[in-house]
Amino acid sequence: MPKKISHVLIANRGVPAVRIMDTCRDRRIKTTAVYSTPDRLAYHVRLADQAVCIGEGPPLESYLNMEKIIAAALKVGADAIHPGWGFLAENADFAEMVEDAGLTWIGPPPQVIRAMGDKVEAKKYARRANVPTIPGIDNVKTLxxxxxxxxxxxxxxxxxxxxAKGGGGKGMVKVESEDELPIAFNQAKSEALKAFGDDTLLAEKYIRRGRHIEVQVVADQHGKVLHLYERECTLQRRNQKIIEEAPSPTLDEDLREEICFTAVRLMREIGYASAGTVEFIFDSSTNKFYFLEVNTRLQVEHGITELITGLDIVSLMLDIAEGKKLPIRQSEVKVNRWALEARLNAEDPVTFNPSFGTITRLQLPQGPAVRISQGIYEGADIPPYYDSLIMLIMTAGQNREAAIMTMDRALGRDLRVEGVKTIAPLLLAIIRHPSFRAGHFSTTFIEEHMDELVAMFREKSTEDEILKIAKFVARVSALGPQSWM
Incomplete structure (x- = not known):
């Protein structure tokens, strides 16, 4: 029996919370935001129909406090919880607690989240579904x-x-030689234990010149599984994505069909329901792809898939959570544009150190081919407790070149963020780099080209503009009226 969702509590903050509110507003669904004390004036708090304070700044006291979030949902009369991405989005215990409280969990079943959160278990499913996996060993305990x-x-x-329990680049260490192995092994175990409470590792062959290809999948509770094509997520810094695009410039049509239907086959084997993503690493030298992991949540970069297909993935998640059948067939999913996404982080563009403070000026890119998902406003504070993502800048075009041209304009001319540092200069340098324009890059692109990219930075600020005006005034004062005046 389908159930109607009328009130959603969003167990998140910033960009993901605002994104979910947009679709809920379209569907006339009431929204409740949760916030920590430093976030009391945050953008997501302002946009929600109502908001509940759930604790102090540190995530463990607020956005990771499962009991407080569920208590807030029951207090305001919400009937469902959407976790967004990050924080508790892939926490099977939280999903179970939501369901045990009589609320609807807008995501995949808890048992699926738990199985896919374990890389060793996920690889077993992949092998059962005849999905190629990277050569390696599981359950590594000792050197x-x-x-x-x-x-x-x-x-x-x-x-x-x-x-083994990892994700988001944590607990992941590349080992170049036998001499590096002992230190790298201890580093990986330490990071794994700190981030996930489990120091079990797995070891895999490193794919040189690898590219990250991920397939967006949606599946209902009635066994229907569809793919919404793929995204290229190769450009990364510190194992975290920075620029994504859809479709991928790497694949031809035969490979595209093969990788997309491989993802569908795996999700059917898992018993998946909701939106999710299957990540692969593509070996450019052999044209082979290997399973990496399943992300059991809404991905940061889902917006570019929405741009190229015209579908609202958050709305589909709500439909699925209500028990409805997917309203589309695979043959009806068409790619009609190219789209890019740049993740704007409040970080130093050279060192990647987080930048905190108050947004003193904010000018957003505009235009018919631009989509902005923001988590800030002019005058907002960037607190030191959370992820540095403040905005997603997406552009679309008839083809890849057109999407890149629009992104160039959005980053290089239209965007202004002052008061904190952002990685905008790096993003602009990447999309202007000849290798990126040609589609020739791998996961090591940024580290290999960092000096070259930094040399391309052209930073402008209000101080630069004031200096130009001062020089003009000085020139007129010294030389008198000019001929053109």
Missing amino acids: DDVKRWIKEENVEYPIMLKA
Whole structure:
């Protein structure tokens, strides 16, 4: 029996919370925001129909406090919770607590989240679904396990060590040589334990010149599974994505069909329901792809898939959570544009150190081919407790070149953020780089070209503009009226 969602509490903040509110508003669904004390004047708080304070600044006291969030939902009379991305979005215990409280969880079943959150378990599902996986070993406990695998399989360096429970680049260390292995092993175990409470690792062959291709999937509770095509998420810094595009410039039509239907086959094997993403790494040298992981949540970059297909993925998640059948067939999903997304983080564009403070000036890019998902406003404070993402800038075009041209204008001419540093100069340098324009890049693009990219920075500020005006006034004062005046 389908159930009607009329009031959603959003267990998140900033960009993801605002994004979910947009669709809820379209569907006339009431929204409740939660916030920490430093976020009391945050953008997502201003946009919600109502808001509840759930604790102090540190995430463990607020956005990661499951009991307080569920208590808030029950207090305001919400009938569903959407977790967005980050924080509790892939926490199976939280999903179970939501359902046990009699609320609707807008996401995949808790048991699926738990299984896919374990990289070892996820690879077992992939193998059962006949999905290729990266050569490697699971359940690494000791350094000798890795050494034995390298010797027995004659594996060449570099290799990757990854946290078995990991994600988001945490607990992931590249090892270039045998000399580096002991330190890298201890680093990976330490990061894994700190981030996920479990220091179990897995070791895999490192794919040189690899590219990250992910397939967006939606599945209802009635066994219907569809793909919404793929996204290219290769450009990363510190193992975290920075620029994405859809479709991928890497794939031809045969490979596109193969990788998309491979993702569908895996999600059907898992018993997936809701929106989710299957990530692959693509080996450019062999034209082979390998399973990486399943993201059991709404992805940051889902917006570019929406731009190229015309579908609202958050709305589909709501339909699925209500028990409805997907209203579309696979043959009806068409790609009609190219889209890019740039993640604007409040960070130093050279060191990537977080930048905190007050937004003293904000000018947003505009135009028919631009989509902005913002988590800030002029005058807003950027607190030091949370992820540095403040805005998603998306552009679309008839083809890749047109989408890039619009992104160039959006970043280089229209965008102004003052009061904090952002990585806008780096984003602009990347999209202007000849290799990016040609579609020739890999996951190591930024580290390989960082000096070159920094040399391309052209930073402008209000001080620069004031200096230009001062020079003009001085010139007129010294030389008198000019001929054109």
